[in-house]
Amino acid sequence: MxxxxxxxxxxxxxxxxxxxxxxxxxxxxxxxxxxxxxxxxxxxxxxxxxxxxxxxxxxxxxxxxxxxxxxxxxxxxxxxxxxxxxxxxxxxxxxxxxxxxxxxxxxxxxxxxxxxxxxxxxxxxxxxxxxxxxxxxxxxxxxxxxxxxxxxxxxxxxxxxxxxxxxxxxxxxxxxxxxxxxxxxxxxxxxxxxxxxxxxxxxxxxxxxxxxxxxxxxxxxxxxxxxxxxxxxxxxxxxxxxxxxxxxxxxxxxxxxxxxxxxxxxxxxxxxxxxxxxxxxxxxxxxxxxxxxxxxSNEGRSLFKFLTGKGRIGRRFAPRFWETESSLGREREMLIVVCKKWHVAKRLLERIRQMTNIPCIEYLFNEESCPLPDLGGIQSTMGKRHRHRRALMRMLFDYYESDRLVVCMDPANLDLLEDFGRDRSVTRMLEVECQFSDAYLIGHAMRVGLAGDRTPYETIQRLLPTVRNDMIHESDRIRDANFEFHSRMREIDPPEVNARAVAEFLTVPEATAQEIVQLDHLFAD
Structure with missing residues (x-):
């Protein structure tokens, strides 16, 4: 012994x-x-x-x-x-x-x-x-x-x-x-x-x-x-x-x-x-x-990193020179679907593809595996996509030969949203507001490394309010940024209200927007 x-x-x-x-x-x-x-x-x-x-x-x-x-x-x-x-x-x-x-x-x-x-x-x-x-x-x-x-x-x-x-x-x-x-x-x-x-x-x-x-x-x-x-x-x-x-x-x-x-x-x-x-x-x-x-459960270090990160707004010290001196183009429209539940945003994008001719790209700044065309290597890694964000988007507009493009972003990407919002092109934003059950929040905590299979139930229960408040904080930051074209689509709203938000976002007839939002399982987990 x-x-x-x-x-x-x-x-x-x-x-x-x-x-x-x-x-x-x-x-x-x-x-x-x-x-x-x-x-x-x-x-x-x-x-x-x-x-x-x-x-x-x-x-x-x-x-x-x-x-x-x-x-x-x-x-x-x-x-x-x-x-x-x-x-x-x-x-x-x-x-x-x-x-x-x-x-x-x-x-x-x-x-x-x-x-x-x-x-x-x-x-x-x-x-x-x-x-x-x-x-x-x-x-x-x-x-x-x-x-x-x-x-x-x-x-x-x-x-x-x-x-x-x-x-x-x-x-x-x-x-x-x-x-x-x-x-x-x-x-x-x-x-x-x-x-x-x-x-x-x-x-x-x-x-x-x-x-x-x-x-x-x-x-x-x-x-x-x-x-x-x-x-x-x-x-x-x-x-x-x-x-x-x-x-x-x-x-x-x-x-x-x-x-x-x-x-x-x-x-x-x-x-x-x-x-x-x-x-x-x-x-x-x-x-x-x-x-x-x-x-x-050993989640101490990841939890500390998560919590301390909430005290800082993740802006860069200064914009890159190639970003400040370039633009997507005044005649172009970048349509951004902002949603914490990625599967909900992807379903919505699939409906937009079906009902319109606007090219749609999923979470290209969040998912390495997001399908993208070969653009000479600029799309190959997440680091390159973030560093050359405007050049990447210009090439995607050119690739699809379109002046309108729909992309998805996570609410945590406020630096990206603000960067594109300052561009001379038109940037429209549709924030999709979902309800978060405890089960979803637990799954989210596990996906981002805040908890694991062995994390005690009591620890998870203490963690849930922090994770929930963090998501509310992300939404508040987007609203506080005062984007010019900012629509909101909410899970708790009736389809006709959400249809008006989608019509405004896509600038399509309200009848088309109603068909887009009328999907029974759109918000299902």
């Missing part, structure tokens, strides 16, 4: 640290604590006194002052690991934590999870070939020496960097080391930890190298594990659930995230807000619970 020694680096909130340690050790696991030497002495004393009677707690044999991006974070981790190895001979796994982390599974579940496979869990990607570093320095982190903290000694940090760069004072990476990078939140077996400690004693050259790299907590353990452990014994992932915003800041979890956190395929989560007292209480109780069952 797995027994975990948690390696905890912390620097504040002694009462929360005491509670965290008591919760994790209550079921027989261990914890080794490094409390930052920068912290107030009375805070450290409070932690020591509060945990003095707990035999499953030890403290790093040496405390140092830690700084973001510095070697000190790795050094503090090593001190805590060394103390844990000596104090807890029965520990089978060593799990890296911070004071902001909390368990999102029970100890029973965590132990069974670790017993299933004899491996190390650590993110470990090739430093130079992977895209783990999205922006900023890459090679510079390694080939130059960094003695100062970038946040607290910015002028010295960059002055030394510029001096080395100007004088060409680069250095080589140790020849037998392939540098890897990944999250600092790892879980390693005892044998791996012992190998790492032996390596630290035997290879002072590697230690000197990493001691002056920048942000070594993302490379040191990740590199050594790959160097020492067979690849088939490494699971390239972290067991700690964490997310980052578009600005590189960690996402913080609050009281209402309890169910979402439990459904993720991870053992711990970071960061739990200090103000989320109810969440902290419930998670603290959870770790020592017996018989808890967890329904893993």
């Amino acid at each position: 797995a027994k975990i020694a948690f390696i905890l680096l912390c620097h504040k909130d002694p009462d929360a640290i005491i509670k965290q340690a008591q919760s994790l050790t209550a079921v027989g696991d261990y914890i080794s604590i490094h409390f930052d030497a920068r912290a107030r002495p009375e805070a450290y004393k409070r932690v020591r006194d509060g945990l003095a009677e707990n035999p499953n707690v030890c403290f790093a044999h040496k405390r140092i002052k830690c700084g973001w991006g510095e070697w000190s974070l790795v050094e503090a981790t090593i001190y805590a690991v060394q103390s844990a190895v000596e104090a807890f001979p029965r520990a089978t796994h060593f799990y890296m934590l911070s004071g902001d982390c909390m368990a999102i599974k029970s100890a029973e579940y965590a132990h069974e999870f670790l017993d299933r496979r004899d491996c190390d869990y650590v993110e470990s990607f090739d430093y130079f070939k992977s895209d783990w570093i999205k922006t900023g320095w890459k090679e510079e982190r390694l080939i130059y020496r960094h003695w100062f903290n970038e946040r607290t000694q910015k002028r010295r940090f960059y002055a030394m960097f510029e001096l080395q760069k100007r004088l060409g004072l680069t250095r080589e990476i140790p020849r037998d080391i392939e540098v890897m990078i990944g999250s600092q939140w790892w879980c390693l077996r005892r044998r791996t930890i012992e190998w790492i400690l032996d390596f630290i004693r035997d290879r002072p050259d590697v230690m000197r190298f990493f001691a002056t790299t920048w942000i070594p907590d993302e490379t040191f353990f990740q590199t050594l594990v790959r160097h020492l452990v067979p690849e088939n014994e490494i699971e390239n992932r972290t067991l700690t659930f964490l997310m980052f915003s578009d600005y590189g800041m960690p996402v913080v979890f609050y009281n209402d995230h309890y169910d979402l956190l439990l459904s993720q395929d991870f053992l711990f989560a970071r960061k739990i807000s200090p103000e989320a007292t109810e969440l902290r209480r419930r998670l603290g109780v959870l770790y020592s619970s017996q018989g808890a069952r967890f329904q893993i």
Whole structure:
């Protein structure tokens, strides 16, 4: 049976640290604590006194002052690991934590999870070939020496960097080391930890190298594990659930995230807000619970991306020059059917094809598989269709030898609608407003990756109002744009009302429009 020694680096909130340690050790696991030497002495004393009677707690044999991006974070981790190895001979796994982390599974579940496979869990990607570093320095982190903290000694940090760069004072990476990078939140077996400690004693050259790299907590353990452990014994992932915003800041979890956190395929989560007292209480109780069952759906990251995306209107910074300087043509009419239920819009287009001679194209900006003629490759990918939208539409007008063209678009494509609405051609829009049942919304959430077959019913129920409001918001944005020719066709309206909207949209006789809308199953799901 797995027994975990948690390696905890912390620097504040002694009462929360005491509670965290008591919760994790209550079921027989261990914890080794490094409390930052920068912290107030009375805070450290409070932690020591509060945990003095707990035999499953030890403290790093040496405390140092830690700084973001510095070697000190790795050094503090090593001190805590060394103390844990000596104090807890029965520990089978060593799990890296911070004071902001909390368990999102029970100890029973965590132990069974670790017993299933004899491996190390650590993110470990090739430093130079992977895209783990999205922006900023890459090679510079390694080939130059960094003695100062970038946040607290910015002028010295960059002055030394510029001096080395100007004088060409680069250095080589140790020849037998392939540098890897990944999250600092790892879980390693005892044998791996012992190998790492032996390596630290035997290879002072590697230690000197990493001691002056920048942000070594993302490379040191990740590199050594790959160097020492067979690849088939490494699971390239972290067991700690964490997310980052578009600005590189960690996402913080609050009281209402309890169910979402439990459904993720991870053992711990970071960061739990200090103000989320109810969440902290419930998670603290959870770790020592017996018989808890967890329904893993793992929709956390896709849900976060969906929700945060609603706060931004997806406009480009500036129009492309070939779009601003070109037009579909003053004499042409682009007729756009806007509908969230694609199958409804496609049925309506089929009726328009049958009753008129206007060429109709379905969701060409939403579906890669939308049938299109060969236009020299501009239609071949979704990216090209969006980038060269006006050129594509001009070619389609020419291909069909028509001055009128009907296309379908999703309400989320407001940037496209506004772009075509500004064109010198005539742009008419028919918004088809459908009713959305819970069953449809659940299916939509699954299609876009917000939910899956294993998503708990309670999670889906919490998600439905968000999805429904998002669709209402899309319709409101279209109305707020004040398009010149904007008609609405609604599922709840009688056929004669919808016929008038279609007649206005297509500029056809109302009798023709009535035949188009008189389809019994037009709105059926």
